[in-house]
Amino acid sequence: MTALTRRAVVATGLAAPFVARAETGPGVIVVGGGFGGASVARALRRYGENMDITLVEPNETFIACPFSNLVVAGVRTIDSQQFGYKQLVADGIRVIHAAVIGVDPTRRRVTLASGESRPYDRLILSPGIDIAWGALPGYDEAASTRMPHAWKAGAQTLLLRKQLEAMPDGGTVVMSVPPNPYRCPPGPYERASLIAWYLRGAKPKSKLIVLDSKDAFSKQKLFQAGWARMYPNILKWVSQSDGGTVTGVEPATLTFRTDFESYKADVANVIPPQKAGHIAAVAGVADKTGWCPVDPITFESRLIPGIHVIGDAAIAGAMPKSAFAANAQAKVCALAVARLLVGATPDEPRLINTCYSLVAQGYGISVGAVYRPVNGLLAEVPGSAGTSPLDAPDQFRYQEAQNADAWFDRITHEAFG
Amino acid sequence: MVRVLLNAPKQVPKGQPFNVKLLISHPMESGQRRDAMGMAIPRHIINQIVCKLDEEEVFRMNLFPAIAANPFLVFSATAEQSGTLTITFTDDNGVEQTETTPVEVV
Numbered sequence: 001m002t003a004l005t006r007r008a009v010v011a012t013g014l015a016a017p018f019v020a021r022a023e024t025g026p027g028v029i030v031v032g033g034g035f036g037g038a039s040v041a042r043a044l045r046r047y048g049e050n051m052d053i054t055l056v057e058p059n060e061t062f063i064a065c066p067f068s069n070l071v072v073a074g075v076r077t078i079d080s081q082q083f084g085y086k087q088l089v090a091d092g093i094r095v096i097h098a099a100v101i102g103v104d105p106t107r108r109r110v111t112l113a114s115g116e117s118r119p120y121d122r123l124i125l126s127p128g129i130d131i132a133w134g135a136l137p138g139y140d141e142a143a144s145t146r147m148p149h150a151w152k153a154g155a156q157t158l159l160l161r162k163q164l165e166a167m168p169d170g171g172t173v174v175m176s177v178p179p180n181p182y183r184c185p186p187g188p189y190e191r192a193s194l195i196a197w198y199l200r201g202a203k204p205k206s207k208l209i210v211l212d213s214k215d216a217f218s219k220q221k222l223f224q225a226g227w228a229r230m231y232p233n234i235l236k237w238v239s240q241s242d243g244g245t246v247t248g249v250e251p252a253t254l255t256f257r258t259d260f261e262s263y264k265a266d267v268a269n270v271i272p273p274q275k276a277g278h279i280a281a282v283a284g285v286a287d288k289t290g291w292c293p294v295d296p297i298t299f300e301s302r303l304i305p306g307i308h309v310i311g312d313a314a315i316a317g318a319m320p321k322s323a324f325a326a327n328a329q330a331k332v333c334a335l336a337v338a339r340l341l342v343g344a345t346p347d348e349p350r351l352i353n354t355c356y357s358l359v360a361q362g363y364g365i366s367v368g369a370v371y372r373p374v375n376g377l378l379a380e381v382p383g384s385a386g387t388s389p390l391d392a393p394d395q396f397r398y399q400e401a402q403n404a405d406a407w408f409d410r411i412t413h414e415a416f417g
Numbered sequence: 418m419v420r421v422l423l424n425a426p427k428q429v430p431k432g433q434p435f436n437v438k439l440l441i442s443h444p445m446e447s448g449q450r451r452d453a454m455g456m457a458i459p460r461h462i463i464n465q466i467v468c469k470l471d472e473e474e475v476f477r478m479n480l481f482p483a484i485a486a487n488p489f490l491v492f493s494a495t496a497e498q499s500g501t502l503t504i505t506f507t508d509d510n511g512v513e514q515t516e517t518t519p520v521e522v523v
Contacts (some may be wrong), residue, residue: 215487241442241487243422259438259489260422 025050026341029110029120031100031279033057033085035064036126036311036326038415041093043334048341054094054118056110060084062416065184066323067408068153072161073194074202075361081153087417103283105304122337124299124308125285125292126326127277128152129183132290135273136178137248146251147268150191151183163267164195169203171266174256176246178273179213181291183312183321186218186367188271190357193223195269196231197360209263210237211256212244218320219357219367221390226359246270276313283307291315296373298336298346299329308333317377318369325353327411348373350381356404364388364400419443423516425502431522434493437468437476439504439516441490447482463488465507470520471500496522 025048030041033055041055062083070076085095102111109117131149133140139147150160164173173195177188192210199206208231217223227235238244243260250257254268275281275290285292285301292309293302299314301307310333311326319325328351336346354368369385371378388400422440429435441463448460460482468476475494494502499522505515 241440242420243440259491260424260440 025052026121027052027054027119028122028124028337028341029118030055030124030126031057031110032126032128032277032311033059033062033095034126034128034311034326035323035411035415036128036330037124038062038083038085038088039327039330040124040126040310040334041088042091042415042417043331044338045091045093047334047338051338051341052094053092054096054120055085055088056096056098056100056112057085058097058099060097063153063157064323064408064412065151065153065187066411067404068150068157069187069191069194070358070361071153071157072150072164072191073198073361074161074165078154078158081157083412083416085416090417100279101282103279103307105283105306108306120306121341122306122308123283124310124333124337125277125280125283125313126309126311126330127279128312129274129321130277132273132275136176136246136270138251139249139270139272143249143251143270147249147254147265147270149270149272151187151271151274160267160269164198167203167206167266170205171203171207172264173199173206173208173267173269174254174263174265175208175210175269175271176249176256177210177212177214177217177244177271181321182271182274185320185322186223186355186357188212189217189219189223190359191269191271192235192237193226193231193357193359194361196227196235199234200231204234206234208235209265210235210244211246211258211263212237212239213246215239215241218355219365219387222365222388223357223359225390226363226365230360230363276309280309280313285309286313287315289315296376296378297332297348298340299333300336308337315377317371317374318380319351319353319371319378320355322353322355323411324355324407325351327415328352351378354407356400356407358401358404359397362401363394363397364402364404365397366400366403418514421514421516423504423518425518425520427519428521428523429496432495432497434495435520436491436493437502437504439466439488439490441488441506443487443508445480445482445484445486445488449482459509461509463506463508466490467505468492468494469503469505470494470496471503496520498522 064081099113148160150156248257254265256263280286299308310329312321332349351371356366365388367387370381420442424438446461466478
């Protein structure tokens with residue numbers, strides 16, 4: 001009888017090699033099934049054929065944040081934001097829908113909510129963000145039912161949409177933006193743009209006030225040029241130096257307080273301060289900032305060996321907290337982990353981030369840069385960064401909006417199949 | 418003229434400390450930077466802030482180049498009687514600007 005080559009085994013079906021891997025290869029557990037976690041699990045499969053890969057994620061369906069501002073604006077359904085894990089299972093990744101409640105870095109085991117304990121050789125955490133409840137006085141979980149954050153896509157996104165739909169024409173929408181760092185640096189400004197776009201079409205007597213804790217933000221000139229042209233009587237941005245820093249909120253009255261004024265809203269969207277997802281603190285990889293310091297070559301925690309952190313939860317230097325960055329870090333981390341597991345030294349990586357924002361439907365802008373490790377942090381490669389031109393014709397903005405669509409399809413396909 | 422936001426309570430209890438908040442829109446150019454041609458950018462900061470309740474000085478602050486652009490200042494004062502709070506600040510060019518707000522002792 002002819003011995004099967006590895007290639008032949010793979011060709012006969014995915015179930016068989018999966019069993020073989022489970023018995024023999026080193027074990028990697030990935031916690032968190034967002035863009036980072038799903039991407040890293042699939043990349044590990046590519047880099048380590050005999051690796052035993054487990055993805056632990058409580059939810060059976062992932063709801064993507066990129067493009068969720070279009071759901072808020074009413075031009076996209078939440079269904080088109082949803083992704084499952086079938087392809088990961090087909091790839092031979094063990095997917096367990098459970099919460100991780102404990103990590104023992106000494107014995108290298110994680111404990112699931114069921115009480116089950118599973119061993120790992122390497123643990124990769126991609127927990128995304130948690131809202132730092134209470135960091136903004138008055139803003140707790142109960143407040144988010146009246147003043148939605150909609151900064152984790154799902155029920156909150158739909159609640160904000162419902163409130164905007166219910167608001168009478170002539171109403172005032174107020175949005176607050178936290179200080180850095182937070183998930184998706186240009187996200188608040190895309191959301192402001194798309195809410196203003198919705199108001200301009202459906203409720204043109206309404207206003208949107210954006211209260212900002214910052215004076216400068218990503219793609220600022222491009223956003224502001226779009227606002228001046230399309231929403232001059234609707235959108236008002238109040239910068240930090242104009243007194244925009246929100247110091248507290250009152251959910252009962254939908255009021256935002258600054259050091260100098262109070263703003264009463266008909267619809268209130270609080271983008272609150274954030275921190276690394278809960279499991280980062282449980283594992284002990286989050287520092288006093290609430291985020292996770294990592295080595296920029298391997299994304300291994302600087303606090304606990306054997307645990308890697310990618311995506312929004314990681315302190316990635318100049319790299320923003322974005323789905324694209326999480327995906328790029330996932331691929332670098334997967335390769336580094338695959339090499340560490342066979343005793344090889346990981347190569348110094350280059351990482352790319354590209355980020356599209358919509359200023360209106362069919363009006364896109366972008367920023368991109370390349371990053372590399374410098375002095376233990378990821379830094380922008382000089383001369384690598386660029387944004388869309390400020391004086392581009394509408395056709396160019398339209399093309400960038402099309403590119404954004406293509407980007408979304410590509411990255412969700414890469415992460416979830 | 419620079420834009421100033423000033424917040425002091427309209428009514429204060431007699432003799433009790435109250436907070437005055439000031440947000441001044443100013444570049445606070447430190448004098449340490451150079452422009453694209455390599456020429457030193459001259460220092461241009463607000464160097465002094467004086468707060469009076471009517472004629473009585475209640476707060477004075479000297480500012481230095483290390484203070485960031487758009488300074489946000491909070492200080493406390495007390496009032497024994499109602500009056501006008503006058504805040505005057507002076508920049509390196511000798512330009513003075515004054516903001517006032519009434520304070521009623523209750």
